[in-house]
Amino acid sequence: MNWGIEMLYVHNLMKKYGNNETLNILDGVNLEVKEAVWCSIVGPSGTGKSTLLKCIAGLLKPDDGSVRMLNHDIYSMTEEARSNFRRTNIGFIFQDFKLLSHYSVLENVIMPLLYDKDRKWLMEKAKDLLKLVGIPESLHNRLPDSLSGGEKQRVAIARSIIGDPEIILCDEPTGNLDTKNRDRIIELLLNIQKRGTTIICVTHDLEVAEKGDCVYRLNEGLLTKEEMIHL
Numbered sequence: 001m002n003w004g005i006e007m008l009y010v011h012n013l014m015k016k017y018g019n020n021e022t023l024n025i026l027d028g029v030n031l032e033v034k035e036a037v038w039c040s041i042v043g044p045s046g047t048g049k050s051t052l053l054k055c056i057a058g059l060l061k062p063d064d065g066s067v068r069m070l071n072h073d074i075y076s077m078t079e080e081a082r083s084n085f086r087r088t089n090i091g092f093i094f095q096d097f098k099l100l101s102h103y104s105v106l107e108n109v110i111m112p113l114l115y116d117k118d119r120k121w122l123m124e125k126a127k128d129l130l131k132l133v134g135i136p137e138s139l140h141n142r143l144p145d146s147l148s149g150g151e152k153q154r155v156a157i158a159r160s161i162i163g164d165p166e167i168i169l170c171d172e173p174t175g176n177l178d179t180k181n182r183d184r185i186i187e188l189l190l191n192i193q194k195r196g197t198t199i200i201c202v203t204h205d206l207e208v209a210e211k212g213d214c215v216y217r218l219n220e221g222l223l224t225k226e227e228m229i230h231l
């Protein structure tokens with residue numbers, strides 16, 4: 001594996017909501033992340049961490065600056081190309097899981113690729129991934145609402161890797177979990193990283209953040225590298 005390949009390059013990102021008098025939420029954010037690196041982003045509530053993730057994901061166009069992922073300039077693409085790029089290269093994990101409540105666990109896992117791949121093949125792959133994240137077969141046909149928080153997040157992790165993404169964007173992935181489940185999710189993310197996947201993880205939890213190879217703090221619109229985390 002080549003550890004030096006550039007995965008993400010964010011240059012001078014600017015974003016504000018509303019009219020010109022409001023502050024820039026992102027005020028010249030720069031970030032460079034290599035392949036197979038876990039990069040944590042911390043910062044006070046409301047400073048724009050989710051906004052930054054959305055800009056990185058191609059879901060929220062910045063006012064200025066650029067996002068390059070795998071040597072593709074995300075905002076130079078057409079919307080359709082960007083959406084295809086996102087589907088094939090990016091996995092997502094959210095604090096509130098975002099599982100579809102009317103679909104079974106298995107159906108949730110295959111959902112990102114439902115229109116791209118053969119359903120039978122996807123089902124087999126989903127079963128393998130659910131095994132990988134420790135979800136027993138007895139839960140495969142259950143609806144998400146009947147699962148515990150830790151189980152839901154493990155299903156969400158299986159869903160995030162169904163397309164073998166190059167990069168996973170996590171927004172507070174352990175925010176709704178107790179310590180035991182948090183540690184299990186950290187372990188899974190570390191294993192996914194070991195397979196060569198890049199992880200960008202927004203978190204309030206410094207114990208999660210410090211699992212990263214690098215930690216950045218977003219404050220007053222700027223991202224700065226943390227030299228050391230004091231727990």
Ligand SMILES: Nc1ncnc2c1ncn2[C@@H]1O[C@H](COP(=O)(O)OP(=O)(O)OP(=O)(O)O)[C@@H](O)[C@H]1O
Pocket residue numbers: 017018025043044045046047048049050051052
């Ligand atoms: N669509 C929007 N329209 C207007 N303001 C918004 C919008 N989305 C977010 N904001 C504001 O932008 C700021 C940054 O929000 P964001 O969700 O990115 O912060 P955050 O750092 O992720 O917060 P938290 O840690 O609490 O989740 C907040 O003040 C928020 O109210």
